[in-house]
Amino acid sequence: MERHPFIFSDERRHRIKRHVAFWLVWYFSQAFLYSFVALNLGPRYFVRLESSFIESFIYLVPHMFLSYSLMYFVIPRYLLKQRYWHTAGMLVIFSLLTAGISSALSLTVIPAVRFGIMGDCPELYPFANSTTTVFLSLMAGLRGGLTVAGIAAAIKLMKYWYVKEQRNLQLQKENIAAQLQLLKAQVHPHFLFNTLNNIYSYTQKVSPTGSTLVMGLSDLLRYILHEGSKTAVPLDKELKMI
DSSP states (O other): OTTOHHHHOOSHHHHHHHHHHHHHHHHHHHHHHHHGGGGGGGGGHHHHHHHHHHHHHHTHHHHHHHHHHIIIIIIIIIITTTOHHHHHHHHHHHHHHHHHHHHHHHHTHHHHHHHHHHTTOGGGSTTTTSOOOHHHHHHHHHHHHHHHHHHHHHHHHHHHHHHHHHHHHHHHHHHHHHHHHHHHHHHHHHHHHHHHHHHHHHHHHHOHHHHHHHHHHHHHHHHHHHTTTSSOOOHHHHHHHO
């Protein structure tokens, strides 16, 4: 994950870059897509293209509202906690709110933008002067909002599950390393005491004093390893060791 900071890093600068890149891609794709409605206008297509870019920018408001509501409220608070009925209910609520915002923009701001760019030329945009019903504007708002919010939520969930899987793998590696260290800690004293016993057996014939010292060292190490980690030790053992 450290090799791909643009995707996985939680630093502010990388998060801003990710969000800006996502919305730029969505904005330009929508602007060009909706401008194709008037491809048969020939040279006048560029007038429609200008209007489409402005309208797509305006519609980013409800699209962002729904996307961020899902990513930072519904998903972490309900979906990831397995509260699925609450997730479905909140999804319906935020979708209706998004549709309402889009409908308000479609009935107020968008007609003014189209009139300012295209004037009274209905052929430049076949629906510029038609009566836009609330139902159609609601459906239009839901279409774009649910599309981009679904993409954003899918990216959020895929990133979440990938990061979670990587953390689980890291925890497994750390657990294996800890078990290995524990095994080493158990094995090393075993070899140490065996070595001390061999030295003790050898020094009994060569130097009885040396064998006594080795035995004392062995008892001291055994006491430190086995009794030193306990919260309470009998007083007689302490006095004997002293």
